Amino acid sequence: LHSPVSLIFDIVYGGSITIAGELTWALKKSGNIESPLNAFFATGNIFSSSGLGLLQDKGLTILAENINRMRYMSHFRSVHRGAFFQEMRTSEPRQLLPEAWGFICPVHTPDGSPCGLLNHLTKYCEVTSTPDPKLVANIPSLLTSLGMVPLKGVSLIALNHNEHYVVLLDGQVLGHVEKREAQRLVDKLRILKIDGKRVPRTLEIVLVPMGRKCGQFPGLFLFSGPARMMRPVINLAAQKIELIGTFEQIYMDICVYPEEAYEGITTHQEVTDTSFLSSLACLIPLPDCNQSPRNMYQCQMGKQTMGTPCHTWHLQAETKLYRLQTPASPFFRPGHYDLVGLDEFAMGTNAVVAVISYTGYDMEDAMIINKASYERGFAHGCVYKSEFIELKSQKSYFGLDPEQPELQASLDSDGLPHPGTFLKQGQPYCCYYDDDEAKFHVERWKGKEAMYIDNVRLCGGLSQEPTKACIVFRIPRNPSVGDKFASRAGQKGICSYLWPEENLPFTETGLIPDIIFNPHGFPSRMTIAMMIEVMAGKSAVLHGLVHDATPFRFSEKDTAIDYFGRMLEAGGYNYYSTEKMYSGINGCELKADIFFGIVHYQRLRHMVSDKWQVRSTGPIDVLTHQPVKGRRRGGGVRFGEMERDSLLSHGSAFLLQDRLFHCSDKTVMLLCQTCGSILSPVVRARHRGGQYEQDICCKVCQENGKVEEVEMPYIFRYLVAQLASVNIKIKIDVMEQ
Numbered sequence: 001l002h003s004p005v006s007l008i009f010d011i012v013y014g015g016s017i018t019i020a021g022e023l024t025w026a027l028k029k030s031g032n033i034e035s036p037l038n039a040f041f042a043t044g045n046i047f048s049s050s051g052l053g054l055l056q057d058k059g060l061t062i063l064a065e066n067i068n069r070m071r072y073m074s075h076f077r078s079v080h081r082g083a084f085f086q087e088m089r090t091s092e093p094r095q096l097l098p099e100a101w102g103f104i105c106p107v108h109t110p111d112g113s114p115c116g117l118l119n120h121l122t123k124y125c126e127v128t129s130t131p132d133p134k135l136v137a138n139i140p141s142l143l144t145s146l147g148m149v150p151l152k153g154v155s156l157i158a159l160n161h162n163e164h165y166v167v168l169l170d171g172q173v174l175g176h177v178e179k180r181e182a183q184r185l186v187d188k189l190r191i192l193k194i195d196g197k198r199v200p201r202t203l204e205i206v207l208v209p210m211g212r213k214c215g216q217f218p219g220l221f222l223f224s225g226p227a228r229m230m231r232p233v234i235n236l237a238a239q240k241i242e243l244i245g246t247f248e249q250i251y252m253d254i255c256v257y258p259e260e261a262y263e264g265i266t267t268h269q270e271v272t273d274t275s276f277l278s279s280l281a282c283l284i285p286l287p288d289c290n291q292s293p294r295n296m297y298q299c300q301m302g303k304q305t306m307g308t309p310c311h312t313w314h315l316q317a318e319t320k321l322y323r324l325q326t327p328a329s330p331f332f333r334p335g336h337y338d339l340v341g342l343d344e345f346a347m348g349t350n351a352v353v354a355v356i357s358y359t360g361y362d363m364e365d366a367m368i369i370n371k372a373s374y375e376r377g378f379a380h381g382c383v384y385k386s387e388f389i390e391l392k393s394q395k396s397y398f399g400l401d402p403e404q405p406e407l408q409a410s411l412d413s414d415g416l417p418h419p420g421t422f423l424k425q426g427q428p429y430c431c432y433y434d435d436d437e438a439k440f441h442v443e444r445w446k447g448k449e450a451m452y453i454d455n456v457r458l459c460g461g462l463s464q465e466p467t468k469a470c471i472v473f474r475i476p477r478n479p480s481v482g483d484k485f486a487s488r489a490g491q492k493g494i495c496s497y498l499w500p501e502e503n504l505p506f507t508e509t510g511l512i513p514d515i516i517f518n519p520h521g522f523p524s525r526m527t528i529a530m531m532i533e534v535m536a537g538k539s540a541v542l543h544g545l546v547h548d549a550t551p552f553r554f555s556e557k558d559t560a561i562d563y564f565g566r567m568l569e570a571g572g573y574n575y576y577s578t579e580k581m582y583s584g585i586n587g588c589e590l591k592a593d594i595f596f597g598i599v600h601y602q603r604l605r606h607m608v609s610d611k612w613q614v615r616s617t618g619p620i621d622v623l624t625h626q627p628v629k630g631r632r633r634g635g636g637v638r639f640g641e642m643e644r645d646s647l648l649s650h651g652s653a654f655l656l657q658d659r660l661f662h663c664s665d666k667t668v669m670l671l672c673q674t675c676g677s678i679l680s681p682v683v684r685a686r687h688r689g690g691q692y693e694q695d696i697c698c699k700v701c702q703e704n705g706k707v708e709e710v711e712m713p714y715i716f717r718y719l720v721a722q723l724a725s726v727n728i729k730i731k732i733d734v735m736e737q
């Protein structure tokens with residue numbers, strides 16, 4: 001980053017400059033390396049004049065966001081191919097090629113433009129560190145003892161390349177080995193590699209065989225360096241775990257199950273049949289029963305779930321944290337869930353779900369939530385926000401302004417609020433004396449929502465007065481109409497109504513669903529795993545169990561439906577998990593049996609309270625005089641071309657004019673009827689009889705001009721002015737009405 005650093009290296013490692021003064025100078029100059037590195041880690045941007053030979057200088061770090069455990073975990077395992085590929089038209093960088101299989105998860109990638117570029121490592125994949133240098137130095141002599149002819153004294157050009165493999169370690173030629181000896185050498189080297197005592201365990205051994213018509217250059221390639229991806233597989237000859245790399249994988253035969261192994265060909269076996277999935281994909285219940293994109297959606301939505309990101313709520317000082325008040329452990333979950341201890345950071349709740357089309361409030365992914373369940377605390381949550389108030393000088397202090405006695409109502413005598421105080425917009429939460437300006441400052445709550453003071457902490461040394469206060473706000477966010485929920489099968493929905501319990505359908509045992517899910521959500525999405533979960537959740541509750549939802553646990557011969565169906569029968573329920581239900585409105589029995597059970601639902605962080613937008617009048621753009629966009633600035637919602645076409649097709653011309661003209665950039669302009677220009681009329685001030693009067697006239701036509709006032713969109717004037725700059729005149733004909 002800084003040239004003086006290389007200067008120091010010159011000095012330390014035998015450079016020519018040895019004068020002490022220059023050494024001190026260099027050290028002084030290079031002392032600044034800390035702040036560029038800090039800035040790099042904070043922003044992910046590199047500032048350099050040379051460019052450092054990088055394809056991109058922005059977005060080189062990923063911020064580890066702790067919205068919930070899933071997101072936090074996956075951020076440490078994500079890999080980005082680079083922003084450069086995002087604009088590329090070819091799909092090749094996005095494909096999961098054979099060398100990436102088992103290292104990169106095929107499921108855990110977003111859809112849209114970063115698809116296949118923002119990837120995640122599989123659960124067992126590891127990235128190598130620098131190996132023991134002694135072991136690496138040992139490799140050449142070891143290879144010689146195993147049958148390699150060292151480079152010394154042998155000309156490679158003179159070799160018959162059809163009979164010999166060249167041996168390279170980290171790109172450096174070590175020697176050659178005879179063709180018939182090569183496989184034996186590789187096998188022996190693998191045994192030593194598994195052992196790890198004489199050869200690093202992270203050594204990659206690639207024998208690119210001869211005799212292929214087109215392909216990679218034959219040879220024995222060895223890699224020992226750091227920052228390579230490796231994953232464990234079972235070496236069938238040694239019956240032990242071996243780490244393999246991306247390059248060697250494509251020349252290996254790896255089976256998934258032992259019965260698939262071919263005698264004499266298959267050398268390795270996968271550790272488990274789910275080892276090609278990332279940690280997050282392994283948390284989806286029965287992903288093998290879902291249509292593939294649904295699993296991708298769940299990987300995205302799992303990371304947006306409200307949950308339990310931390311346990312130190314009273315100590316944390318994050319800018320924003322989401323919390324679910326009553327999280328529950330799912331009844332139907334893969335073994336990986338317990339392996340990563342996700343119950344410690346629980347998210348989501350178990351909901352009683354009826355799959356029924358009831359009223360019109362469950363159309364198109366909308367879902368009805370039982371109002372009584374909501375009142376009992378279903379999916380309640382809150383958002384924590386922290387704010388820091390820093391005193392600028394030593395003589396400043398936190399305290400109440402004696403001239404504002406009304407502050408005492410909400411603030412303590414030290415100028416800070418009581419924990420638990422309820423505050424609305426504009427109410428004060430902190431008061432301090434600023435010595436620089438010699439006056440008191442009052443901080444007021446700017447958010448539109450009401451909130452509680454969760455806790456107040458003072459920061460500073462023990463010997464001096466505190467100079468910094470951290471105030472944590474708690475904003476209640478209980479479910480409301482418009483909030484987003486999703487099951488773990490990529491089935492998202494918006495709450496459309498908090499329906500009174502007495503009007504919802506009920507079963508013969510008197511059970512009333514928490515959530516009503518529309519059956520039309522199933523045929524097109526094909527999320528069979530969610531249907532299985534309905535049955536599994538119900539049978540788990542009946543028998544007091546937690547069911548295993550590890551992928552590939554069931555097969556065509558031994559189906560999940562049969563397993564859970566028989567379990568439901570044993571509990572006295574219908575084999576297919578359907579139940580007789582009665583209308584909540586008139587008490588009549590519903591003709592169809594209703595699919596009824598328990599599903600684990602996630603509450604997503606997208607809430608209407610953060611998104612609602614409304615505007616009558618407000619700020620406009622300086623250039624176009626049209627309303628600005630953006631919720632924060634009080635802007636409008638865009639009424640675009642598609643919306644325009646929609647209104648045109650309905651024939652609602654007045655509404656269209658209202659949206660695009662009256663509520664947008666309507667202006668009164670002056671137009672000269674004689675020359676038809678809107679640019680030439682001007683307003684002048686004229687002195688007449690001791691008073692100034694407005695005089696409107698056309699600059700071009702002078703006395704002949706007949707200037708009228710016309711309503712027009714302001715953007716039209718802008719267009720006319722632009723065209724005038726390239727010598728195109730717009731002439732407007734107007735008629736008296």
Ligand SMILES: [Zn+2]
Binds near residue numbers: 672
């Ligand atoms: Zn004119």
